[in-house]
Amino acid sequence: MKTYINALLNNRQKSTDKRSMWLINMNIRTLVGLMQLAVCVVIVLHIRLYTKSLDLSDALQTSPTPAKIINTAIIESSPKRAPIIFKCTRKYKVAFTFDDGPHPTYTPLVVKTLNLHRVNAGFFLLGTSIQSFLSARNNLSVHQYERPRIGYLLLQDYSLIEELFAQHDIYLHGWLHEKINEMRLQTVVDNISTQLIEIGLLKGFKPVYRAPWGIGTAPGTVNGKAILSQILNQIGLIPAHWTIDSKDYLMQIDEYNLTNNILKMICRTKGGLILMHDNRPTTANFLDGIIRSIKASGHSIVHPSEISRQWNNETLINKTRRFTEFLRHRVETIQSSPAKLQAHRLFRPVEISLPTGQRQNNILQSIDANVRYKGTIKVLPNINDFELNANNTKLLIKTASKAE
Numbered sequence: 001m002k003t004y005i006n007a008l009l010n011n012r013q014k015s016t017d018k019r020s021m022w023l024i025n026m027n028i029r030t031l032v033g034l035m036q037l038a039v040c041v042v043i044v045l046h047i048r049l050y051t052k053s054l055d056l057s058d059a060l061q062t063s064p065t066p067a068k069i070i071n072t073a074i075i076e077s078s079p080k081r082a083p084i085i086f087k088c089t090r091k092y093k094v095a096f097t098f099d100d101g102p103h104p105t106y107t108p109l110v111v112k113t114l115n116l117h118r119v120n121a122g123f124f125l126l127g128t129s130i131q132s133f134l135s136a137r138n139n140l141s142v143h144q145y146e147r148p149r150i151g152y153l154l155l156q157d158y159s160l161i162e163e164l165f166a167q168h169d170i171y172l173h174g175w176l177h178e179k180i181n182e183m184r185l186q187t188v189v190d191n192i193s194t195q196l197i198e199i200g201l202l203k204g205f206k207p208v209y210r211a212p213w214g215i216g217t218a219p220g221t222v223n224g225k226a227i228l229s230q231i232l233n234q235i236g237l238i239p240a241h242w243t244i245d246s247k248d249y250l251m252q253i254d255e256y257n258l259t260n261n262i263l264k265m266i267c268r269t270k271g272g273l274i275l276m277h278d279n280r281p282t283t284a285n286f287l288d289g290i291i292r293s294i295k296a297s298g299h300s301i302v303h304p305s306e307i308s309r310q311w312n313n314e315t316l317i318n319k320t321r322r323f324t325e326f327l328r329h330r331v332e333t334i335q336s337s338p339a340k341l342q343a344h345r346l347f348r349p350v351e352i353s354l355p356t357g358q359r360q361n362n363i364l365q366s367i368d369a370n371v372r373y374k375g376t377i378k379v380l381p382n383i384n385d386f387e388l389n390a391n392n393t394k395l396l397i398k399t400a401s402k403a404e
Helices: 001-063 071-077 106-116 128-135 152-153 159-164 185-201 228-233 255-269 281-296 314-335 337-345 399-401
Strands: 093-099 122-125 169-170 205-209 270-277 351-353 378-380 386-388 396-399
Touching: 001 159, 001 228, 093 106, 093 128, 093 378, 106 159, 106 281, 122 128, 122 205, 128 185, 152 159, 152 185, 152 314, 185 314, 185 351, 228 314, 228 378, 255 270, 281 351, 314 386, 314 396
Parallel strands: 093 122, 093 270, 122 169, 169 205
Antiparallel strands: 351 378, 386 396
């Protein structure tokens, strides 16, 4: 009996040991599973944080964010890769042009890279971007209007803009980055003339205008009958386009594909004007490699006016500058007198005059090359109603215009 009891106790002990081992094994498996789950959670969180950082980077590209928020050290310390070489049958000349700036962070980096390589470029500045740039640098808050307070623009200090682009040309891109073929006719004139008043007297300014998205300034749409061509001619501006679209605005493009696209297009178009955007981190980060690759491939980087020689028309440059002074004087005269300001509440520096039966609120229709505006338009004042004096220092009203 005693032996039987001992046997039962031994069996019970063994059973207990097995159960304990099973529990221990289960605990170990559970612990390992929890650790694996924790690792997965950490990985997922990192991916989400990385995605949010990319979204933030994208947002910074289009919003007027002060420079101090963005870490420029990441861009400036990026490793330099060997230049990409893509040979053509011939060597061509290219010039850099940039749209949509200035951006408080990325544009200075772009300019710094250009200056290091001794490359002269042209910048098609946006009116609202200029005000955002100045407000970010001066810690001011500037509201953006479709029709800004013209008097305010005359009081701005633009020396920062002149210093930044001291070795480059300044061109017009309009006040707002909007599709001008969806604007009313007078709004088109406001959009262009307002920015001319804003920056038309800056050092390095050339009277060249490129519309957002190139609408209406592409070679196939520039003709004497197109209404935008008429407007630009009567304000004293030269329409501009591009030859090579770098596609630096594509969100997922990397340095190799961006550079390779530019090099292939240089061969295809036999050189010309390169379109880029100085308000994007992609451009600021990859520009150095692009310049080195273009040079390594045997091409020359020249001043934009060497590609488009009409951009350097000294007579038109002087005349448009005097015309800008005339427009600014008109604004100052109205702004300085409360009585005149009250009487001219709807005052516009440049107004559009249309043939009988046409209305100023009509949408701009003659952008498309196949659409012709029936009749002619006139903006007032009109640069063609003036001529330069012998010293090119003053505008004189033409005799025929006086008679009218």
